[in-house]
Amino acid sequence: MATIAPLQPLVEVQGLNHYYGPPPGGHLVLEDVNLTLYQNEVVGLLGRSGSGKSTLLRSIAGLIRPRQGTVERVSSPDCLDPSVAMVFQTFALFPWLTVQENVELGLEALKVPAPERRARALAAIDLIGLDGFENAYPKELSGGMRQRVGLARALVVNPSLLLMDEPFSALDVLTGETLRTDLLDLWSEGRMPIKSILIVTHNIEEAVQMCDRILVFSSNPGRVVAEITVDIPRPRDRLDPPFRALVDEIYAQMTAKQAPQGPAKDGLFPGTGISMVLPHVSTNSLAGLIEEVDGTPFNGSASMAELADSLQLEVDDLFPIAETLQLLRFAELRGAELVLTRAARRYAEADVDARKAMFAQALVAYVPLAQHIRRILDERASHTAPARRFRDELEDHMSEDFASETLKTVTNWGRYAEIFTYHEDDDQFSLEDPQ
Secondary structure (H helix, E strand, O other): OOOOOOOOEEEEEEEEEEEEOOOOOOEEEEEEEEEEEEOOOEEEEEOOOOOOHHHHHHHHHOOOOOOEEEEEEOOEOOEOOOOEEEEOOOOOOOOOOOHHHHHHHHHHHOOOOHHHHHHHHHHHHHHOOOOOOOOOOHHHOOHHHHHHHHHHHHHOOOOOEEEEEOOOOOOOHHHHHHHHHHHHHHHHOOOOOOOEEEEEEOOHHHHHHHOOEEEEEOOOOEOEEEEEEOOOOOOOOOOOHHHHHHHHHHHHHHHOOOOOOOOOOOOOOOOOHHHOOOOOOOHHHHHHHHHHHHOOOOOOEEEHHHHHHHHOOOHHHHHHHHHHHHHOOOEEEEOOEEEEOHHHHHHHHOOHHHHHHHHHHHHHHHOHHHHHHHHHHHHOOOOEEEHHHHHHHHHOOOOHHHHHHHHHHHHHHHHHHOOOEEEOOOOEEEOOOOO
C-alpha cells in the first residue's frame, strides 16, 4: 500500500496582528491571523478591500514588519532557503528600460553576472510568451503584456513562493482571463520554478478558478473567518455545477453576519445607533440594483453570483449595494440569494416623486444617523446645525476617515430624500434650502 508523503510547509504565520498608527488608538488591520502555506498549492486570500489581505502578503514578503506575531519561511530538504517574489496590481515597470532590462533588474540586484542575467531573462520572457518583445519599451505594450513582464521579472529570480497582489484586477476581462489561464497552464505543467503561489483577490470566481485553498477574510479588522478547500479537478469550467455551487457557498460565507469578537470602531454596519458606518453607495446604484433584480429574468430574486456576472461587478462594488438595500429593508440576503421585499418591488414600479417618498420613509426609519440629524434640525428654532457637530459625534465611535465617509453618504441620501439639505459653503445642515 502506497504511503502519502506529508505536506511540506513553506511559510508559517502565527498570531499576526498589525496596526496602522499607534495602538491602542491606531487602526487594527489584521487580528490574530494564522496561516500555513504548503508546497505545491495555490492559496487565495479572498475578501473585500480593507480586509488586510495585501498587508498580510507584504508581511510574508518582508516588506512590512507586523506589530505582533511571526512570519517564518520553513526550510526543507528540497527547499533549503525559501525565497519570495511578488507581482503587483500595478505593473510597476520602469518606462525608460526595455522589457529585457526590466526583467533583469532583480538579477542585477543579486549581483548575477551579465551573461547569466541575459540568458535567464530571455528564458523567462520566452516562458511567459513575450519572445520577440525583448527590446520593446513598456509604452509599446498592452496592459496584459506589461503584466506578463512583471510576471517574468518575478520568475527570473527562481523564487520558492510567488506572491500576487490582485495581479489581474487592472486588466480588462478578456485579457485577465487569458493571463490567468496561461499562468495556470504553466503551474500545472510544472514549467515554473516556484513551489507555491499565494494570491490576493476580491473576485470569487477567480479564487475558485485558480486556488487549491481559499481563506476568506472579514473586514475591520481582517480575520480568517473561513477556510475552503477547492476539490474540483483542473482545468475548471465556470459553468460546471460544482463550480457554481462553490461560488454560491462562498458568496453565502461572505454575506453572513459575523459574530462580534470584541469592540470594533470601524467597518461596514458594525455598530448600532449613529455608530453604524455607512458605505459610499449612491441612490442611483441602489435604484439600479432594485430594477435589475425586479426585472426579467430574476423577477425579484437573484443569486449574488448571477448579479455579479450580469452587472460585471466585483464584491467590493456589489456587496455594499446589496447590504444597504438590506439595511433599508428593500431586500433580504438569504445565504447567497438577494430577495427584494414588497417595498422594493413597489419602488421599482413607482415614479420619481413616489420613489423619493419611499426612500425618505426608509431612511428615517432604519438609518439612525439620518434620523438623528433630522431630529436636531426639527428641534432647533433656526432649523440649522453645523456638520462639524455630527462629525465629532461620529469620531467618538469610528476613525476620522470612516466618519467622513459616513457623513458624506448620509448627506447624499438625505438630499435625495429631501429630509434635509446641506450647504457646503458654511458646512451646515438645514431643513430647507434658502435658495
